[in-house]
Amino acid sequence: MNWNWFKKIAKDKPKFWETYLSNFEDKERRNRYVVFDCESTGLDYKKDRILSIGAVAIVDNVIEVKDYFEVFVIQELFKPESVPIHGIMRNGNEDKIVEVEAIIRFLEYVKDATLVGHHVNFDIELINEALSKLDLGKIKNDYMDTDAMYQKLKYLPYEEHRSLDELCDIYKIRKSDRHTASGDAFITALLFLKLKKKLEI
Amino acid sequence: MNNSIAQRIADFLKHYEPFTYLSSDDVYTIATQVKVLYFEKNKILFQINDKTHDNFYVVNSGEIGLNITSDSDDVLIDKCDDGDIIGLRPFFAKDNYLMTAKAREETILYAIPIEIFKPYVSQNQDILNFLLESFASNTRNPHSKENKGKLISENVIYNEQTTEIQYYQPIKYTKNPITSKANHLIKDIAKKMVDHKIGSIIVEKSNLPIGIITDKDLRSKIATGLFPIDIDAKQIMSTPVITVAENLSIAEAQIMMLKYNVGHLCVTIDGTIHSEIKGIISEHDIVVAQANNPGVLIKQCKRASNSTDLRIIREKLTELIQQSLDKNIPINHLCSIAGEINTAISKRAIELAIEKIGTPPPTRFSWMAMGSQGRKEQLLMTDQDNFIIFEDVPDKEYENIKSYFLQLAERVTKTLNKVGYEFCPANMMASNPQWCKSLTDWKKQFNLWINAPGDNGILMCSIFFDYDLVYGDEAFVDKITQNIFDNTNKNGLFFAYLGADAIKSPPPLGFFKQFIVENDGENKDSFDIKARALMPLIDAARLLALNKETRNVNNTYLRFKKLAELEPQNQDLHEACADAFLTLLTFRTEEGLLNENSGRYLNLKELSKLDKVKLKNCFSPIEGIQELIKTRFQLTYFT
CATH class of the missing domain: 3.30.460.10 (Beta Polymerase, domain 2)
Structure with a gap:
């Protein structure tokens, strides 16, 4: 009995997750990149929470400003059981939404795009952590790290990291609006375009 | 969802014309549709004869150079940096780009879809004017002083020698035109038109234009029998009259005629039909105004x-x-x-x-x-x-x-x-x-x-x-x-002679950095710009070009340009010589046009301080190039 119930849950994933996974069914080459950044309460993805996510898409080496994403997350104690999973809260036009809703919208937005970020592993972990609380799998998208791209371009050792600020200085990118998720996403997008060209990707 | 990236782009755009004429909300709406492009150095945005893009561009950072091809050389005619607009051509013309736009350094561009921007252009006269002026007046930003005279118009086609530089002059029109009243008979009006040899007549009421009768009206409405010839003017006149203000450029006049599909424009004091008639512009005026166009002059030569x-x-x-x-x-x-x-x-x-x-x-x-x-x-x-x-x-x-x-x-x-x-x-x-x-x-x-x-x-x-x-x-x-x-080839003696000749006039500054002026004769105290400044450069260019065996380049400016290409180590000097030559030639030409003479002697007293400095600045390349000639052809003993 117990066992069956368990299996049922495991099978019955929420709709948004299935929709998200269905994006990866056809194996065509993907040419949409989503550059994103998460602002969080700290640097420990196990304990800390997402504050906001900002993202913008790049298609054919062009930043499409209208293909854009930004959410702010309400900071409250996270109670997965209190959150209806099946894509409700959809009309929430409020300024802030709960973390689950943020993740749902984010996955709806990114679809199968290649994710790009600066020190992107941390952002991916934040999102995976949020997904694991919903008992869902890890994010499926390919992802690229602008810091790793720079390391590759300059043949730097793996341990040698550059901050977004440093790379902006190197590539003369204006840094106004730093430390908002969308501001950083935009700056990272510019940086990505430059690095992509230099690496001839 | 508020788009903070769009907001950020809007914050940038709103500092620059023509976006300054728009409300913050409109700029924001436009910004949401922007595409951001990155160009590495030397990458081309568009080329001469490329089909026009769906976007025009605003430089966010970096620099885009606009080039035209003249005599198979790329000539840079403008540099665009932060906030400058590029690629307005699709707004006004259906044909292809007439310039090449290329990144001179790493550049970030905002591409704004023409379709998105067009409604603002038609709603907002200031924007239309700004774009027209930018497109037409040959200057990128007609309101900024420092850009005065810089070429941008993507209309210019130097390589076909048909520049339309006359195109943007204010058009000359017929002042105090013949008019008639609404109750005058068509027959009398037609007679009046014949007597004055005109193709149109403005119908006025207390000197305000209320209608116009043209040859076309007489042809289509009277000659076809639609109306008898003894009716009033008001029955067949075309209304409203298309009116414009004074000082319209030829380009604008042409655009107005095309836009309203008319052959005549009525000039009024404030450009509306509610002010007094000042004159009339006909298609013929446009043809006449373009007669000074180089292409037309060449055609006239042939005839x-x-x-x-x-x-x-x-x-x-x-x-x-x-x-x-x-x-x-x-x-x-x-x-x-x-x-x-x-x-x-x-x-x-x-x-x-x-x-x-x-x-x-x-x-x-x-x-x-x-x-x-x-x-x-x-x-x-x-x-x-x-x-x-x-x-x-x-x-x-x-x-x-x-x-x-x-x-x-x-x-x-x-x-x-x-x-x-x-x-x-x-x-x-x-x-x-x-x-x-x-x-x-x-x-x-x-x-x-x-x-x-x-x-x-x-x-x-x-x-x-x-x-x-x-x-x-x-x-x-x-x-x-x-x-x-x-x-x-390898004729040392010949080059030694030619070299000695080329440096016979040293740079024209005296011991106290004063200009060397003529000591006697009718041109006493004036500066012989031909012998003392232009000829040394012309001679040097000829000598060096001959020595390098460059073919088909007989022009001093181009010779130096070519030399700059051939001798990278002396590139700066050659380019300085090329520029100095143009500056000096401009001085001489202006002087000559002013006095209707050869422009050879400049009266130093009439030069402004700035002009004197400009002139003096041309002398150091002369000194440099003469040094180079002395060394290269070993003239130390020869002179």
């Missing part, structure tokens, strides 16, 4: 039937040069335009002379221009220098054939004299038996000058080595050029 026609064209060219200088059109472009027209005039003079003689030339021949015309630097009416090369013929026919060409030259030089190019005082003209001879004789002549350069030979070289084909066979020109190179 000219006598020296008077040609003279009128040459006078129009002078006007064109004056207007272009006023508009800060780069003088090197002006040189090539003027060069083409000068050539066209000479060509037509030769054709007319052949017609007059009645028999075609007995052999192939080349009519060559030399001196300033040969270098395509003849902006002012200076004297003519030319020579004829004809084919090698058997000895017994030689004299007959030579006499034909002398007769031809006699006629041509006379025609040119009537046009305004005075006879050469030193008789360096094809009508002089010495300068009208066969190819072989010319080769001998050049060899003599090169191999026995004595002082006279060098003088001749400096005159005859700047030649340009005006009419006839190009093959002769190539043969002469090849012959010259064969003889000058």
Whole structure:
């Protein structure tokens, strides 16, 4: 009995997750990149929470400003059981939404795009952590790290990291609006375009 | 969802025209549709003849250069940096781009879809005006002082020699036009139009335009029998009258006519139908206004039937040069335009002379221009220098054939004299038996000058080595050029002579950094810009170009440009010389136009302090290039 119930849950994933996974069914080459950044309460993805996510898409080496994403997350104690999973809260036009809703919208937005970020592993972990609380799998998208791209371009050792600020200085990118998720996403997008060209990707 | 990236882009855009004319909300709405592009150095945004894009562009950071191709060289005509707009052409014209836009450094561009922006243009007169002015007035940002005169108009096609630099002049129109009243009879109005030889008449009421009757109305409404001829004007007049304000440019007038599909525009005091009539612009006015267009002048040359026609064209060219200088059109472009027209005039003079003689030339021949015309630097009416090369013929026919060409030259030089190019005082003209001879004789002549350069030979070289084909066979020109190179190659003595000649006038600053001025004669205390500044550069360019055996580049500016390319180690110096030459030529041309003379002597007292500094700045490249010549040709002992 117990066992069956368990299996049922495991099978019955929420709709948004299935929709998200269905994006990866056809194996065509993907040419949409989503550059994103998460602002969080700290640097420990196990304990800390997402504050906001900002993202913008790049298609054919062009930043499409209208293909854009930004959410702010309400900071409250996270109670997965209190959150209806099946894509409700959809009309929430409020300024802030709960973390689950943020993740749902984010996955709806990114679809199968290649994710790009600066020190992107941390952002991916934040999102995976949020997904694991919903008992869902890890994010499926390919992802690229602008810091790793720079390391590759300059043949730097793996341990040698550059901050977004440093790379902006190197590539003369204006840094106004730093430390908002969308501001950083935009700056990272510019940086990505430059690095992509230099690496001839 | 508020788009903070769009907000950020809007914050940037709103500081720059034309976005300053829009509300913050509108700028934001536009910004949400922006695409952000990154261009690495030297990457091309669009090229001449590319189909126009769906977007226009605003430079966010970096720099885009706009180039046109002139004489197969890329000429940079403008640099666009933060906030500058590029690629307005699709707003106004359906044809392809007429410029190349290329990143001069790493550049980030905002691409704004034309479709998105268009509604704002039609709703907002300020924006329309700004774009029109940017597109039309040849300046990128007509409201910014520092950009005054910089070329941007993607309308300019220098390579086809049909620049539309006249296009943006205010149009001349008929003032105090003939008008009639609404109750006048059509028959009387038609008579009035015939009497005054006009194609349209404005119907007015207390001097405000209420309608217009044109030939077309008479044709379509009266002649077809639709209306009798004894009705009132108001029954057939077209309303409303399309009105415009004064000082409309030719381009704008044309756009208005196309937009409203009319052939006449009524000029009123404030540009609306609610103010008094000032005049009328017809399509004919546009045609007339464009008559000074270089392309039209060249066409007119081809149709000219006598020296008077040609003279009128040459006078129009002078006007064109004056207007272009006023508009800060780069003088090197002006040189090539003027060069083409000068050539066209000479060509037509030769054709007319052949017609007059009645028999075609007995052999192939080349009519060559030399001196300033040969270098395509003849902006002012200076004297003519030319020579004829004809084919090698058997000895017994030689004299007959030579006499034909002398007769031809006699006629041509006379025609040119009537046009305004005075006879050469030193008789360096094809009508002089010495300068009208066969190819072989010319080769001998050049060899003599090169191999026995004595002082006279060098003088001749400096005159005859700047030649340009005006009419006839190009093959002769190539043969002469090849012959010259064969003889000058590794000819140290020749280059030593030519080098010594090239540095005979040192930079024209005296011991106390004062200008060296003429000490005596009628030009006392004035500065001889030709002998002291232009000639040293012209001579240096010729010498170095000859030494490098560059072909088909006879123009001083282009010679230095070419040298800059060939000698990267001296690139800065050569480019400085090229720029100095243009500056000096501009001084001379302006002076000459002002005083209707050769512009050779500048009155220093009339120069502003700024002009003096500009002039002095041209002297250090002269000093530099003369040093280079001294070293290269080892002239230290020679002088």
